[in-house]
Amino acid sequence: MITKAIIPVAGWGTRRLPITKIIEKSMLPVGNRPLVDYSVQELIKAGVKDIYMVISNVEPCQVQEFYKDNLALNQYLIDRGKEDRLKLAKTLPDDVTIHYTIQDPAGKYGTAVPIAMVVEEYQLNEPVLVFMGDDFIWNPDGESAAEALIKSLKDDTDSAILGVEIDKSKVEKYGVLSEKDGKLVGVVEKPAPEEAPSNLINVSKYIMSPELLQRIVKYVDEHDFGPKDQEYMVTDPIEEYIKDGGTMRVAPTTGEYLDGGSVEGWLHANNVVCS
Numbered sequence: 001m002i003t004k005a006i007i008p009v010a011g012w013g014t015r016r017l018p019i020t021k022i023i024e025k026s027m028l029p030v031g032n033r034p035l036v037d038y039s040v041q042e043l044i045k046a047g048v049k050d051i052y053m054v055i056s057n058v059e060p061c062q063v064q065e066f067y068k069d070n071l072a073l074n075q076y077l078i079d080r081g082k083e084d085r086l087k088l089a090k091t092l093p094d095d096v097t098i099h100y101t102i103q104d105p106a107g108k109y110g111t112a113v114p115i116a117m118v119v120e121e122y123q124l125n126e127p128v129l130v131f132m133g134d135d136f137i138w139n140p141d142g143e144s145a146a147e148a149l150i151k152s153l154k155d156d157t158d159s160a161i162l163g164v165e166i167d168k169s170k171v172e173k174y175g176v177l178s179e180k181d182g183k184l185v186g187v188v189e190k191p192a193p194e195e196a197p198s199n200l201i202n203v204s205k206y207i208m209s210p211e212l213l214q215r216i217v218k219y220v221d222e223h224d225f226g227p228k229d230q231e232y233m234v235t236d237p238i239e240e241y242i243k244d245g246g247t248m249r250v251a252p253t254t255g256e257y258l259d260g261g262s263v264e265g266w267l268h269a270n271n272v273v274c275s
Helices: 034-047 062-067 071-079 083-089 112-121 145-152 168-173 211-223 235-243 263-274
Strands: 006-008 050-056 097-103 126-131 136-140 159-163 174-180 181-190 200-208 250-251 258-260
Touching: 006 034, 006 112, 034 126, 034 136, 034 145, 034 168, 050 062, 050 112, 050 200, 071 083, 083 097, 083 263, 097 112, 097 126, 112 211, 136 200, 145 200, 145 250, 159 174, 159 235, 181 235, 200 211, 211 235, 258 263
Parallel strands: 006 050, 006 126, 050 097, 159 250
Antiparallel strands: 126 200, 136 258, 159 200, 174 181, 174 200, 181 250
16 A cells, blocks of 8 residues: 655746745645645545655745644634534644655756655655646546556556546647556657657656655766756656666546646636536
8 A cells, every 4th residue: 555645846836926926836726725735635535644745945834834733723713613614624634644845946956856855855665656736637526646546556566657638639738658558668748649659648646666766866866957957857767767677557547637837727727626
């Protein structure tokens, strides 16, 4: 059973300025909850007990504040006979812990960096779910992304990647999964529709085996990309892992990918969730 998950939520959210001057991108509301909480609650339902969030070194951290118990609010609700709302104010069950790792925005940058930081800090040596903090899969009447990933595993040493089905005419905006016999062969970045290997896109939701996690740590530690050079992309060590014989299962989902990274995506997410 997989009981640990990593969620990177650091960064300035520059695509969403000016609102991200005062609201962290992962805390932008979709319906009555922040973006990141859709992933958090999904992971909890899938059996995750320890969540490792990588946050920025900005205080106060709104993510931390959201997942704390607000004792003053709880007492206010009790004093006014609104105990029925206490469950809405409690954002984490008692048996789930969020651990925080601080990432300096001026340091190394890219999707591999926060994963490597958590693996090194907590010496993780077991399969871990990895979800980004500013998007989620909406599938209220079906299998969640976390459930689909876990179900796809055939062996304890496997990794897995989520593949979201979209209309093939729209694939040129995304990384598209190339697969064979349910295993990832590679990710083709922004192909023309007629050249796309599938209609499954990569939305950066994974199960990572201990071997893959160590490869990510090594990749970040051994490279020294400058701030204007390439990012530390997690797809680089994933490609090496596959090339060297590692197995990454492809877990398809029919859920809808909702992304809060752009204004249009965030508005669409609200329309979908609130409809």
